[in-house]
Amino acid sequence: MATTVGWLLDQRALDLRSCTGSLGLDRPIDCALTSELVDAADWLSGGELLLTTGMRLPDDRDGRTRYLASLAEAGVAAIGFGTGLGYDTVPDDLVEIGADLGLPVLEVPLPVPFSAIARTLLDRVADDRYAQFTRAARSQPAMTRAVIAGGVPALAGELAAALDHTVVVIDRDGRVVCSRPRAADPVAMTHVRRALGPDHWRSRAASATGVTITDDHTITVQRISSGGAVVGHLAVIGDRPLGDLQRVLVGHASSLITLQHNGAGDVAAERAQLHADVLGFAIRGDTLPATAETMLLRAADDDGLVRVVVFEFRSSTVAADAVGQLASALEQRWRPVFCARDGREVVVLLRGDDDTTTAQSLAAGLRMRAGLGDPVALCDIAASTGQARQAARAAVDGEVVDLVTTRSVLAIDGVQDGLRGLHDIRLRPLLEVRAAGGADLVTTLRRYLEANGHWESAAAAIGVHRHTLRQRVSRIEGLLGVDLADARTRAELLLILLSGDRPPAGRESR
Template identity: 35%
Template sequence: MPPTLASLVRASALKLTVLAGGDRLDAPVRWVHTSELDDPTPYLEGGELLLTTGLKLGSDAEALREYVYRLADAEVVGLGFGVGLGHDTVPEALVSAAEERGLPLLRVPRPTPFIAISKAVSAAIAADQYKAVTTSLEAQRELTRAALAPDGTGALLSRLAAHLNGWAALYDASGAVIAASPDWAGRRAARLGGEIERLRARPAPASAAVAGPGGTDDRVEIQSLGTGRRPRGFLAVGTAERLDTSDRYVVQAAVALLTLSLEQSRTLQDAERRFGAALLRMLLAGECDHARTVAGRRYGTLLDRPVRLLAVEPAQRQDRAERDDPQAALALLADRVEAAAARAAEPLLASLDGPRLTVLAADGGAVLAAGTELVGAAEELAAGLSAAVPADAVPAAGDQAERALAVAQRRGRALVEHGEVGAGSILPLLGDEAVRAFAEGLLRPLYDHDATSRGDLVRSLRAWLSRHGQWDAAAADLGVHRHTLRYRMRRVEEILGRSLDDPDVRMELWLALKSGG
């Protein structure tokens, strides 16, 4: 423990007497400073025990009161007043002012030199620092031994929590809790998701001190883990009291050990990802048998079950803020899908290639459920999901996911499943600006004719097409003779330079009319 006023008073060799503030003697003494100035506060940092003989203080009660108040405002922990030089006794006004402000006031007898008090404090501080170093070194050895155990991460967190008399939790790169000690801390750590998200935006290593989750009295500190731009994980520790110097050394040792473990496994993880991406490319290329041979038993029964393909890209939004980083959102989604697969013990194949994340997973599993849920919550992403297919039909699933993704982008939706593409009407797909421009250009000559001449060609064309070219029915809808309608359709052909006998022409004109052209 650092030295306190109480420990100095208990030192019999110093012969100090408490005159005021006896209930505040437990405050730690950061240093001892001697000054005879009537205002020494410009030279103080707070936390000092100030020693003075009062040579320049005089006996004016108001001046003594102001002196004490200045010291209290400067947050000194106590005032030691040496008697026998400037004052035979401690002025009563000084004692009264110290009682008013709750400032500990110690009488220093003439035989006790101020240097003896300074030496006592220096020795206590040095002893406390030495103890902190030795304690933290031993704790670091314990953490290192724990990290080498079979369950290294769990053992390390257990030792760290025990040393801090609190709790510790480890998060993966996606912010999901993967280990906690004690066991009850997992629920508490899971409520820090928002703080983890804010820390993720800062390059590793970074840290944050936050209030305990859910209204608890914990003091929580979170550290990002990793040496690159993107954190590889996060460590959170919760304690009832503020961490002292020794505790911080131990936490930093845990951060170093966990970072080393994550960085060592990164090469293996990257190799696993590249292997999975290569297998996925084989399946998309129709090389299912080759993929099965290469995969062996690594992915369990994944290739023997119905699978679905999820294709994700940055959403084509015109209102995207400059701070948005779609590529980072894709990388985060990949991390979270992999974390969901690890938690559910489900295999998956994933490929993050430029602005496209492709995930292949078992139909009906936790991986696809987590992936679609996460896409739905991410405004900057759009996704298409294929139907369930056997592994040898993955190329078809890729086409399905591609078409569903295109529909999602066009409609401004987060996720579209393949089954939705063929359902409903094709007309909502005609809302694209390019389609409308085509329709407007195709029908513009007819609109120009109707604006300057008689005939109402656009309305007549719409009625005739809606009646599938039935002259009598369309003429009845318009309230004109069928010969009049025939004349108008010939004028349409003349103006557009196209034959209405061509089904492709009729289709284009009908879609142009329906698109609002």
């Protein structure tokens, strides 16, 4: 509903004519002013329709050029030249100069009062203002419903539609949480990060809202704070500045995002339990109702894909404590929390475009090993979980493994099946010792093999003296009837261990 030069010319009651043809018909007009001053530009701010009868128009072409050039530089939308008083027609040289400057020149015939043009524009601005208020009144509850139903990505989508701009939510580490309705222009994002600076993510010293204007973009960035700390930013990218009501919507969205980030304690706890139950259904491969799929879709990337990361901890107690940190790390990154614990294992749902770096950052400071499954559709979460478990078994302490990315033979289904079939048969004597409460010779063997037979490294990893390790290795060789000095035997046993060893919950195995 823009008020432009073209729109004004379409108002037949005004009987206006463009002397410069189709030049500048799309230029916006925000008001009409009357002035006969030659230096009128000094009192203008841009966007005006300047109405004049040419009473003090310079007589020479150079003077008229300076006059129109000053108006063009001030950002005047167009000139409305009244005829029938001082001039019977709009001077030809004035039209030529206006065309050269890109400034539309309109003829206002004598019967049309300047006040009629001003009232027409005022009515139009009032109608536009009312339409904006109506849209804002509809958008605010729609945004509230969106954040409840679909979280921050849904809210960003609703705000983008209301503003007709691109909306980007950025977490406290500078990573893009979501971009709606499409990925932000890389050049615009460069300006966003440059405007914020390296320390802006952690400091509240800078202004809560900033505007950057480039040749192609107008970028508004709203800081999102919680508990005295900066937790993210909301960036709005478009080809024009935001109006007053649009800025109100941005502020409303920022408040909703803050509330979503904080969450009431009881509500957040109940939501986390609900999410854990829904993820549990998906991990088991159960058929999910539509409402559950909608919930899980919040964790997906823009292609609707998710992937599973399985974290293994040394005991179920440690795993239970780790769930809180993993959940907090997800929340800090504006991610929905889908965590499910089973004994010493914690399953977390990530976006399909996440990688080992993301998984590693979630578990920063935790002693664990982890594996990533393939990016999959919601219906294949169970398959991704199985792959993640396999990858976790191939990991060492502190490592996150993606078998497909690393091109490991353990990612081949046939290899996995064959090795799992050998696990309980080949390692039965060691498993029986562990089941009877004896030494965990399975973990001892794995540590020894992962250390490539280096006694000092393996003993340190297990936490025993190297002489104790030598005794255990000798016992293992006797129970299995093997010679661990043989490279082929070591390789075979390590592959079998990686394929299926999952010590019982509560035992110190790592």
